[in-house]
Amino acid sequence: MNTASQRSPRALEAASFFLADVQAGVGPFLGVYLQAHHWAPGQIGTAMTIGGLVALAATAPAGALVDGTTHKRGLVALASVGTVLATLLLLYSTASPAVVTSQVLTALTGAVFGPALAGLTLGLVGQSGFDRQFGRVQVANHAGNVVAAALSGYLGWRFGFPAIFLLAAAFGAFAIGATYTIRRTDIDDRRARGMGEGAQGGDAGTPGGFRLVWQNRALLILAATLCLFHLGNAAMLPLFGLAVVGRGQADPALFTSATIVIAQLVMIVASLVAMRWMRTRGHWWVVMLTLVALPIRGVIAALWMDTWGVIPVQALDGIGAGLQSVAVPALVAHLMNGTGRVNVAQGAVLAVQGIGAALSPALGGWVAQWYGFAPAFLCLGALAAFAIVIWSLGRAAFPHTTPHSSRMPQEAHHALD
Numbered sequence: 001m002n003t004a005s006q007r008s009p010r011a012l013e014a015a016s017f018f019l020a021d022v023q024a025g026v027g028p029f030l031g032v033y034l035q036a037h038h039w040a041p042g043q044i045g046t047a048m049t050i051g052g053l054v055a056l057a058a059t060a061p062a063g064a065l066v067d068g069t070t071h072k073r074g075l076v077a078l079a080s081v082g083t084v085l086a087t088l089l090l091l092y093s094t095a096s097p098a099v100v101t102s103q104v105l106t107a108l109t110g111a112v113f114g115p116a117l118a119g120l121t122l123g124l125v126g127q128s129g130f131d132r133q134f135g136r137v138q139v140a141n142h143a144g145n146v147v148a149a150a151l152s153g154y155l156g157w158r159f160g161f162p163a164i165f166l167l168a169a170a171f172g173a174f175a176i177g178a179t180y181t182i183r184r185t186d187i188d189d190r191r192a193r194g195m196g197e198g199a200q201g202g203d204a205g206t207p208g209g210f211r212l213v214w215q216n217r218a219l220l221i222l223a224a225t226l227c228l229f230h231l232g233n234a235a236m237l238p239l240f241g242l243a244v245v246g247r248g249q250a251d252p253a254l255f256t257s258a259t260i261v262i263a264q265l266v267m268i269v270a271s272l273v274a275m276r277w278m279r280t281r282g283h284w285w286v287v288m289l290t291l292v293a294l295p296i297r298g299v300i301a302a303l304w305m306d307t308w309g310v311i312p313v314q315a316l317d318g319i320g321a322g323l324q325s326v327a328v329p330a331l332v333a334h335l336m337n338g339t340g341r342v343n344v345a346q347g348a349v350l351a352v353q354g355i356g357a358a359l360s361p362a363l364g365g366w367v368a369q370w371y372g373f374a375p376a377f378l379c380l381g382a383l384a385a386f387a388i389v390i391w392s393l394g395r396a397a398f399p400h401t402t403p404h405s406s407r408m409p410q411e412a413h414h415a416l417d
Contacts, residue, residue, distance in 0.1 A: 008186040009124050009133055011178055013140040015076065016117060018175035020144030021152075021168050022083050023113045029152065030090075031238035032255075033161050037094040041242055045235065045365020047096070051103030052234075052358025056351050058111035063347020066115040067193040067340070072123070073184065076116050077176045082109030084172040091165050114350050115343040118329045120182065123192030127337050131330045135275035138325045142271060144171075145264040153257020194333060194342030218335050219345060221394035223352035225291070225387045226328065231356030232294055232383035233320065235364030235376075236301060237263070240313055243305050243373040259314050266318025267325065274326040283334065284391075284398045286327040291388045293320040298381015302374040331398075 034044050069075055086105035089098055117137055125133045148171060155163035237259055244255060277286050297316035300309065329346060336345045360380070368376040 008182045009121075009136070011181040011183075012117070012120055012124065013136055015175055015178035015182070016137045017140040017144035017147075018171045018178055019076075019080070019113060019117075020141045021148035021171035022080050022175050023110055029156070029161070029164055031242055033090070034094060034099065035242060036161070039094075040369060041239070041365040042362075042369040043365075044238070044242070045361035045363075047099050047103055048238070048361035048365075049358050050100055051107040052354060052361070053107075054104045055107035055111050056354040056358050058108050059114070059351035059354055060344065060347045062111040063115040063343045063345070063350070066112070066119045066343040066347070070189050072116055072120055072187065072189075072192065073179050073182055075112055076120075076179045079109040079112040079116070080172045080175050080179075084169045087165050087168045091162055111347070111350075114329070115346045118333065118346050119192045119343045120187065122194060122333065122342060123187040123189060124182075126188075126191050127194065127333065130333050131278055131326075132275055134329055134333075135271055135326045138271045138322075139268055141325070142264045142267040142322065146261050146268070149257045149260035149264065153261075156257070190340075192343070193340050194336050194338065195340035216335070216345075217394075218397040219332070219349060221390060221397050222287075222328070222331065222335075223349045225287070225391045225394075226324075226349065226353035227356040228383050228387035228390065229291055229294060229320075229324075229356065230353050231360050231363065232298065232380040232387075233317070234357040234360035236297065236380055237314070237317065238361065239364045239368055239373060239376055239380075240301055240305070240310065242368070244310070255310070259310050262311060262314040263318040263321065266315050267322030270319050270322025271326050274323045277323075278327060278330060282398075283327050283331040284395065286323050287331070288388070288391055290320040290324040290327070291384055291391060293317075294384035294387075295381040298377045298379075298384075301377040301381070305373060 030048070031044050034047070035041075039047075066072060066075065083106055086102045086109065089102045089105070092098060118134065121134045121137055122130055148167065151167055152164045155167055240259065274286055293316045297313055297320070300316070301313045304312070328349070332345050332349055333342055336342045339345075364376045364380050367379050
């Protein structure tokens, strides 16, 4: 790697650090913010689900856009601006139309970030360096979340929720600046889409979006597993915050900040561990460990619903999400290596995963409103059992994602013939 290419990966890590507070808008703070404006759990969950459904529709096209564009830095910058505007809209109004519009805009722009970061990583270091470099990108992202959450908690406690929104805008500006310090000449756009050596084109006759997932057994199993996992996982943090804050046991901004900081600190360690485990044990086993963490988290959340319960609940979230944030994009990149459709596949898998993430807040919110928070946590945690069954039964579809192998299953190539 030459001097220029060493600078650009570091710049990508810096951009990932600042994007941590941009990608999901106000994220977990949205629930307690709307609760303070007299929204019920079911209403909050429904608003989040609308945004999730839009993200579901946008993610696969976003992956195709990343594959097709030679302006990846500009795409990240444009998405950052859109997310900041969506966040600031909530400062203007918490009426239903404004909140829904904000969630929709956040979903549309946020769909770009996952495929874009994966594509930029591939474009800078190639397949051989992807696992390690993308692990570093995710470590930077989790570190950014820790800093942003800590600052948000303090600023929210000291100055109120508007300060949290303005902090997100500031992080957005820094993210854009860091993105443009990546040297354009260091980005190989053919390599960024996973195109094999000597391959021509890459689009003709190849399936896209959901069809790409449907025709590839390994991607289908992965996407279905992640869909069930996130159906149970996505609502856990906002619901736990609502449960504790609603009982008057904690300051909304400080408590929500604590939930994020605990999880993200664990995610930093988990991301570093994932980089090693993928080389020694394989991607499949790393994903399995993330699935096992969720039902344990649901039981603890149901039984320990107070300010101290946040420590084990969010530590388990950090284990699951931290490992998954590195292992899943790396697994997709390995499965699609040489096809020229890596980021389309990344977007398609994220889109199917997004079905679960989109429905989770509504499911958890209405169960909590009708039956209480404890049954909601148990219900959400139980969904991981089905994900574990699917992942276990599909083990044979991942023979080449074992240690020291970067080959793609022949099935992936056949799906593109």
